[in-house]
Amino acid sequence: MNILPSNVQKLMQLLQRIPGLGPKSAARVAMFLLTSPKGYTKELGEVIANLKEEIVYCKMCFNIASSTPCEICDSQERDESIICVVEDPLDVLAFENGTDFKGKYHVLGGVISPVNGIGPEDLTIAQLINRLEGGKVKEIIIATNPNIEGEATAMYIKQEILNLSSQALKVGKRDLKITRLARGLPSGADLEYADKTTLKKSFEGRTNF
Numbered sequence: 001m002n003i004l005p006s007n008v009q010k011l012m013q014l015l016q017r018i019p020g021l022g023p024k025s026a027a028r029v030a031m032f033l034l035t036s037p038k039g040y041t042k043e044l045g046e047v048i049a050n051l052k053e054e055i056v057y058c059k060m061c062f063n064i065a066s067s068t069p070c071e072i073c074d075s076q077e078r079d080e081s082i083i084c085v086v087e088d089p090l091d092v093l094a095f096e097n098g099t100d101f102k103g104k105y106h107v108l109g110g111v112i113s114p115v116n117g118i119g120p121e122d123l124t125i126a127q128l129i130n131r132l133e134g135g136k137v138k139e140i141i142i143a144t145n146p147n148i149e150g151e152a153t154a155m156y157i158k159q160e161i162l163n164l165s166s167q168a169l170k171v172g173k174r175d176l177k178i179t180r181l182a183r184g185l186p187s188g189a190d191l192e193y194a195d196k197t198t199l200k201k202s203f204e205g206r207t208n209f
């Protein structure tokens with residue numbers, strides 16, 4: 001017999017679907033919310049309820065933002081000749097907090113993963129290639145995670161860039177560099193969890209790819 005009121009049970013069930021929250025942590029979060037001031041739970045509820053409405057995907061870099069183009073794409077202070085290609089918005093956050101990078105980003109929306117049914121067409125790779133036309137971009141930093149799927153995605157992107165016609169993009173001749181983060185990051189690691197020093201070092205030591 002479950003002695004908890006049905007709305008508390010429901011809350012726990014919903015919380016358990018959050019990555020990293022098992023039944024015990026979900027119960028703890030639920031208890032924390034139950035004993036929190038009303039103002040806090042009301043505000044939290046409102047933020048969650050409106051989350052999707054107030055978020056857009058930037059039409060340039062595909063990062064989550066409150067407007068499109070996002071602040072970074074729109075900024076004149078940022079170097080549009082360097083694009084750092086990352087898997088998801090949390091990686092942008094990691095770079096912004098952990099490095100001195102002042103270029104622009106491109107968020108792929110994941111990695112190629114046949115096991116999970118994710119192909120190149122499910123990611124923003126074609127849009128990335130479009131951004132290279134026009135010849136303003138001088139360096140592409142492929143900063144996918146150093147695991148099997150991240151490496152395979154990096155290879156795929158590199159090949160797509162090399163496939164571009166020489167008029168659109170003179171790789172080599174017109175110095176478009178393709179780089180990859182240095183091997184300071186532990187293999188199989190997740191960028192967003194890398195400590196700042198490691199990320200910064202691996203970013204500064206990036207090599208031709």
Ligand SMILES: [Zn+2]
Nearest residue numbers: 058061070073
């Ligand atoms: Zn953007």
